Amino acid sequence: MTYDMDQIVELKRIAPNLSQAEEGGFSYIRIAGYSLPEGCMPATCDLLLCPQPRDNYQSRLFFPSQITGCVARNWNGNIRVLGENWFAFSWATKPNLRLAEMLLVHINGLR
Amino acid sequence: MKRSTQPVIIKIKDTRIRIPALLHRQMLEDLRRPHEFASERVGFLHTSSVLLKTGVLVIVAKVYIPVDDPDYEDDPTVGAKISSSAIRKAMQGIFDRKGGCFHVHLHDNDGPTGPSRTDQKGLPPVAESFSNISGEQANGFLILSRDSFYAVVKMRGVKGFLSPSCISVIGQPMLFRYPNSKRVGGKPVNDRQGFLGPDSPYLFENVKVCIIGYGGGGSHIGQQLAHIGVKNITVYDGDRIEGSNMNRLIGAWFQDVKEKLYKTDIAKRTIQKIFPGAAIRTINSRWQEQPEYLHESDIVIAGVDSYADRQQLEAECRRYLIPAIDMGMDVFEKADGSFAIAGQIILSMPGMPCLHCFQYLTPEKLAEEAAKYGNAGPRPQVVWPNGILASSAVGILVDLVTKWTKRRDQTIYLQYDGTNGWLTDHPRGKYAPKTCAHYPLSQIGAPTYTTM
Numbered sequence: 001m002t003y004d005m006d007q008i009v010e011l012k013r014i015a016p017n018l019s020q021a022e023e024g025g026f027s028y029i030r031i032a033g034y035s036l037p038e039g040c041m042p043a044t045c046d047l048l049l050c051p052q053p054r055d056n057y058q059s060r061l062f063f064p065s066q067i068t069g070c071v072a073r074n075w076n077g078n079i080r081v082l083g084e085n086w087f088a089f090s091w092a093t094k095p096n097l098r099l100a101e102m103l104l105v106h107i108n109g110l111r
Numbered sequence: 112m113k114r115s116t117q118p119v120i121i122k123i124k125d126t127r128i129r130i131p132a133l134l135h136r137q138m139l140e141d142l143r144r145p146h147e148f149a150s151e152r153v154g155f156l157h158t159s160s161v162l163l164k165t166g167v168l169v170i171v172a173k174v175y176i177p178v179d180d181p182d183y184e185d186d187p188t189v190g191a192k193i194s195s196s197a198i199r200k201a202m203q204g205i206f207d208r209k210g211g212c213f214h215v216h217l218h219d220n221d222g223p224t225g226p227s228r229t230d231q232k233g234l235p236p237v238a239e240s241f242s243n244i245s246g247e248q249a250n251g252f253l254i255l256s257r258d259s260f261y262a263v264v265k266m267r268g269v270k271g272f273l274s275p276s277c278i279s280v281i282g283q284p285m286l287f288r289y290p291n292s293k294r295v296g297g298k299p300v301n302d303r304q305g306f307l308g309p310d311s312p313y314l315f316e317n318v319k320v321c322i323i324g325y326g327g328g329g330s331h332i333g334q335q336l337a338h339i340g341v342k343n344i345t346v347y348d349g350d351r352i353e354g355s356n357m358n359r360l361i362g363a364w365f366q367d368v369k370e371k372l373y374k375t376d377i378a379k380r381t382i383q384k385i386f387p388g389a390a391i392r393t394i395n396s397r398w399q400e401q402p403e404y405l406h407e408s409d410i411v412i413a414g415v416d417s418y419a420d421r422q423q424l425e426a427e428c429r430r431y432l433i434p435a436i437d438m439g440m441d442v443f444e445k446a447d448g449s450f451a452i453a454g455q456i457i458l459s460m461p462g463m464p465c466l467h468c469f470q471y472l473t474p475e476k477l478a479e480e481a482a483k484y485g486n487a488g489p490r491p492q493v494v495w496p497n498g499i500l501a502s503s504a505v506g507i508l509v510d511l512v513t514k515w516t517k518r519r520d521q522t523i524y525l526q527y528d529g530t531n532g533w534l535t536d537h538p539r540g541k542y543a544p545k546t547c548a549h550y551p552l553s554q555i556g557a558p559t560y561t562t563m
Contacts, residue, residue, distance in 0.1 A: 008563055019560035024426045025467060025549040030560050055419065056478035078399040080423040082558040083430060085399055 001027030001052070003099065011099040015047075023082050026050055031103070037110050041069040048086055051102055058095045061106035062086035070110040121268040124166040126249075126275040127407070128262055129432040130156075131462050131552055132282020134175045138255060141177045142217035149183040151190030155201040156213040159556025160249035160266075161431075163403040168266065168273070170211070170249050171432045171556045176204060189229050191216065198237065202244055209559060211248035212241045213262070217255045223290075224256035235272065238265040253278075259288050277317070279409060281432045281461050283521060284514040287409065289317045300340050300386075307513040312340065314512050319343040321408035321433075323398055323424065325374040326350075327359035327492050328414030328438050331501030333378045334361050337385035339509065344382060345392045345404045348374040359494040402427065410511060411435040412504050418472055418480050425459050425466050429550040430558070435459045436507055437466065438500045440527065442491035452493075452529025454500050455537070458507055458522070464543035465550055469524050471539070496529040503534060 001022065012018060017032035031047040048062040066075045066087045073089035080086075091109040093102055134156070142152045154177045160170040182197035205212050214237050218224040226234065234252040241250035242265040251264040251272070264273040280286035295312045304311065320341055322329045325348040336344055351371045352363055360374065362381030375393035382389050398405045405411065411433055413424055421437060428435040440454030459465055466472040507523055510516050524540030527533070 003563075012563075018563040020563055021558050021560045022554060023430075023550075023558070024422065024465075029563070053474065053478075056481035078397060079419075080399045080402070080427055083427070 003051075007099045011103065014100055014103065021082055026054060027052060028082060029099070036067060037070065037107065039069040040067050040110055042067075047103075048081060049099070049103060049106075050081075051099055053095075057091070058093045059097070059102050059106070060088055061091070061103065062088045067110060073109060121162065121266060122166055123162065123168050123266065123269060123273060125407075126168040126170065126264050126273045127277045128158075128170045128172070128253075128260075128264075128275045128279070130172040130278070130280050131432060131555075132280050132285075133462050133552070134172050135280045135282070135286070137175050138215060139217065139257075141175070142215070142255065143219065146180065146183060146191075148185045148187075149191040151216055153178045153183075153191050153193050153197070154215045155204065156215050156253060157204050157208050158211045158213060158249065159208075160211055160247075161406065161557050162247070162266075163406055165403045165407065167403070167407045168249060168264070169406055169431060170264065170275075172213075173208070173210065173552060173555055174204075175215070176201070189233075190227075198240070202241065205241060205245045205248075205250075209248075210556065211245050211250040213250065214238065214252040215255065219257065221257050221259075223259045223261070223288075224254050225261045226252075226254060230254065235263070235265075238263065238272070241265070242267050249273075258286065261290065277409070281434065283460060283463070283511070283519055284517075285434070285511045287314055287318060287512065289313070292317050298340070300338075304339070307509065307515045311513045311515075315340040316342050318512050319345070319407060319409045320508065321345040321347070321405055321411045322378070322413075323347045323405075323411060324414040324416075325360075325378045326356065326414055327494060327497035328440075328501045328504075329412070330359075330361035330363070330374075330378070330381070331498050332412050332414075332505060333382050334385065335502065335505045336508075337382040337389055339505070340386060342386070342388060343390050345394065345408055346375050346378040347394045347396070347398045347401075347405070348378070349396045349400075350374050352377060355489070359492055359497055361494075398427075399423065405433070406431045408433060410508055412508060413437050414439065414501075418476050421466060422472055422477065425472075426550070428459065429461050429465065430555055432461045432555055434461065434511060436504045437471075438504045440492070440496045440500055440529065442493070450491075450530075452496050452527075454496055454527035454529060456500055456503050456507065456523070456525040456527070457540075458511075458524075461550070461555070462552065463520070463547060464522055464540075464545070465547045467549045468543045468547050469522075469537070469539050471524070496527065499529075499534065500527055 015031040019030045029049045034047050050060045075089045077087045078085045093105045156172050157174040158170050158172050162168050178197045182194045184192040186192040238251045249264050254261040260278040278288045295316050301312050352367050373395050379391045437457045443451050522540045524537040526537040
């Protein structure tokens with residue numbers, strides 16, 4: 001999957017360390033060392049953003065573990081993607097968001 | 112802080128090499144092409160390797176690159192002499208692909224093969240050179256015969272060279288070779304299954320089969336594999352038996368429910384009572400929590416409950432070049448209030464159509480299931496359709512291992528109509544694309560991320 005360069009540039013202003021990979025027809029953006037909102041544990045972690053519809057969501061954001069110290073959410077765990085286990089909470093986003101907005105809408109689910 | 116100068120010593124207890132059938136065919140065809148003056152040809156097999164927590168090194172082949180004609184040097188004393196330019200290109204490939212590399216050539220005879228004196232002298236330094244530049248990746252050299260292999264593997268941190276315990280070709284037909292294993296003679300258990308071929312006892316002794324889910328389907332599988340003589344069986348299931356399982360879990364006793372045994376305990380007891388020599392490994396969790404035992408396996412048979420689990424399992428198996436046989440059944444209530452039983456058996460063979468290609472997995476099905484949070488509630492299950500589907504899955508596995516039907520490159524998507532007792536080819540199997548766009552060979556091995 002290819003992304004508009006201006007969207008990547010915009011996303012990099014929030015999350016500079018980006019890389020991408022594909023699996024099973026889905027495209028994923030790995031966001032390395034992202035700082036989560038205050039109080040979250042862990043405070044920093046890698047994230048995996050699936051910016052296309054998946055699992056009945058317009059997009060999904062995966063975390064390496066269930067995040068604590070934030071609002072309690074409905075978490076699903078040990079979802080295997082790209083050879084690693086990930087966690088995600090139920091959080092619907094609108095379609096056609098720009099990548100940066102998509103990430104922030106997901107992250108706001110932790111507040 | 113003082114830096115340690117001690118080299119890192121890695122312990123590897125087993126090495127397994129997996130080659131997609133497409134690459135195997137490509138190598139044989141390429142290496143048989145005549146050259147203007149060289150009497151043999153050479154190529155490079157680029158690989159990705161993962162050292163599992165269990166100490167097993169799994170090497171998957173990703174790309175085969177033939178040596179260009181001008182990169183051969185005219186030397187009548189050896190079969191093929193390649194220039195430093197050929198080696199440089201292979202090394203560039205190691206950098207570009209962030210993987211390992213194997214020098215490959217062919218001894219065009221049937222049966223086992225091995226290195227000539229020239230090979231013994233010339234090839235280990237090539238493997239060592241590759242190892243010096245490829246970090247933690249495995250490198251080595253591979254000699255093909257028409258139907259077998261010889262390989263040695265070099266890993267940084269490991270003294271000397273490793274001899275792989277299994278080299279397999281992943282496709283239809285599959286090819287398993289166990290260079291360190293002696294042929295085993297027929298036992299009485301094999302008397303009535305000799306038509307599976309003279310190698311079948313040796314293959315059943317060595318092949319590693321993984322059963323995911325020891326429920327109504329998986330328990331039939333365990334029992335039948337034991338009867339066949341499959342020795343190495345891994346069983347994943349994190350559940351303990353309940354009364355509601357007793358209508359279909361083969362080998363379960365009433366007392367087991369009282370004792371709240373793990374289903375894997377029942378698997379071990381059942382299999383070992385039939386085949387005391389079996390090496391059973393039981394994992395009381397989902398495979399995602401301890402995936403390394405799955406990665407070691409040669410073939411997987413899965414009876415999982417959800418589409419999401421199937422999606423994850425197939426992705427993982429494709430990555431590690433493991434054929435997965437999916438089986439499942441459901442009971443539906445029809446509009447007139449009567450019930451129908453339906454099911455499927457699908458072979459997901461790396462390089463061939465996947466569950467998405469067969470349209471068994473669709474975004475709509477996955478979304479609908481996710482909307483229910485994957486919880487469809489307790490669904491009706493009965494023993495006899497489980498038995499039919501599991502028996503058919505075992506039949507597919509035995510054919511993959513022994514090749515007794517001589518079937519080649521045939522997709523397998525069987526649909527089961529339990530109301531009428533029919534097991535037929537699904538039209539989606541017939542009309543599926545021949546190659547899979549969802550899991551290209553370029554994506555096998557450890558995931559590689561591209562910097563954005």
